[in-house]
Amino acid sequence: MTRKDGLLALLVVVVWGFNFVVIKMGLHNMPPLLLAGLRFMLVAFPALLFVARPKIPFRLLLGYGLTISFGQFALLFSAIKFGMPAGLASLVLQSQAFFTLIIAASVFNERLQAKQFAGIALAVIGVLVLVEASLNGQDVTMLGFMLTLGAAFSWASGNIFNKLIMQHEARPAVMSLVVWSALIPVIPFLLASALFEGPGLMLQSLIEIDTITLLSLVYLAFVATIIGYGIWGSLLGRYETWRVAPLSLLVPVVGMTSSALLLGEKLTSLQLLGAFLIMAGLYINVFGLRIWRRKLIKG
Template sequence: MRVVDWGWALLVVLVWGVNFVVIHVGLVDVPPLLLGALRFLLVALPAVFFVPRPRIPLRWLLAYGLTISFGQFALLFSAMRVGMPAGVASLVLQSQMIFTLLFGAVLLGERWQRHQPAALGLAGIGLLVLATQQQAGGMTLLGFVLTLGAAACWGLGNIVTRRISQSGPVDLLGLVVWGALVPPLPFLAASLWLEGPSRVVGSLQHLSTSSVLAIGYLALIATIVGYVIWGRLLQRYPVAEVAPLTLLVPVVGLLAARVLLDERLQGVQWCGIALVLAGLLVNLFWPRWRLWVHRHG
């Protein structure tokens, strides 16, 4: 990966790492499904009147909006509402690497390199360790499972993005903006059904300044800026090379949650986190280490 693209990738890491603290702030006054509806409404409007629609079939636009937008964030926001700490959520969501590589192999026929099963094994063991720590630091099993579901939706959305890019150049800003037209209606319908009309109306009538700022960050920074950059990286490089970079997000997420929310983790949880991050290190640096050994051995 070029140095400039490393810079863009690290910017996404910073934006998405802080994102979890912002979600926590937004959920204080706004129920999760309504928060999702407001986020993507702000992404889409008024931008759709100024950004051309991407030249892709409608089915792919719907697939993008329903996986990487609606599916991922309906589950993630709900998870954080029912007992998933922001810092731990930032880590567990990065299991999207596992789902992306699995979906990439099954749906796109991408071959794994020899070191990647070991990397995924380490990350998987780390997630298993975290899954056993119910109530540690406020985490619930339901919150953990919902976050894994969100990661699976993100992984499938990565494959959709990759598949779209294989058919030719795509305006990624257009994809993000027009794709954001898809989730608001499912979000709103689910919110009215599960959260209730009175709660929806009451939340809208009493939006606090912190909620408005949180929605603005989620829509404009985390979604438009983050996903446009992420999509460009997926266009330029194989899924197996790009997806693992997001395992750096929990480093920022955990630090931000510790400093801003005073979230504290147990020793066993740190062991799980270390295993997940070890999977990232193996996936990123093993090929380079092998090449260095070959050249200098």
């Protein structure tokens, strides 16, 4: 990977990590389902006027949009609204990697390797530690935590649809899939907002929308989604997946750091332990015990 592309990859990681701070800021004056709906509305319009529709079966596009867009972000935005720290959410959301492995093993009969079992085991222990911290009332609501896990599961389900889409003979460009799938959740978000948040609150939020919320929407829609996925998709198209994908492990590092610096979020020792175990599980899932083996060999 060239230095320029390496810097672009790191830029996307920073953008996606900072995304969680922006979500928290956007929620200060707007309910979560409405905020998410407006985000995807801005992603879809007017971009779909300039981006060709992916030539894939509508059922795949629908499944992808309802899982990776609607399900994931309805639950994630709600989780942060209901007390899940933004930084911790950026990490717990990465448990989607393990949900994806488990679902793929069932759907595609993919065999899990030893490193993946080890990674899953470590991550599960980390999640249990965070649950214990939540039950002890350490600044993490159980509702927010469970909603974040639900968001991770929805993301993982979307990954399965993504694999089916990419296996289709009319494999679409990344930007085509991002833009047109963003159209799918707009109506579900608005309906869900009307049902759970109420038309009155929706109208009030739109009338009283402020600069912070507007800037948050611009960031979420254009910077994190269109620009972020555009660059990431371009890199995946030019380099092997193993060169690009592992860099996403840095997203929760940026998320937790930026949340600590800008939102004043602090983790207890128990939460830090849980976060470390999940991060270690993610690392082992991708790299195995490569570094430790190298050290043993050198030693």
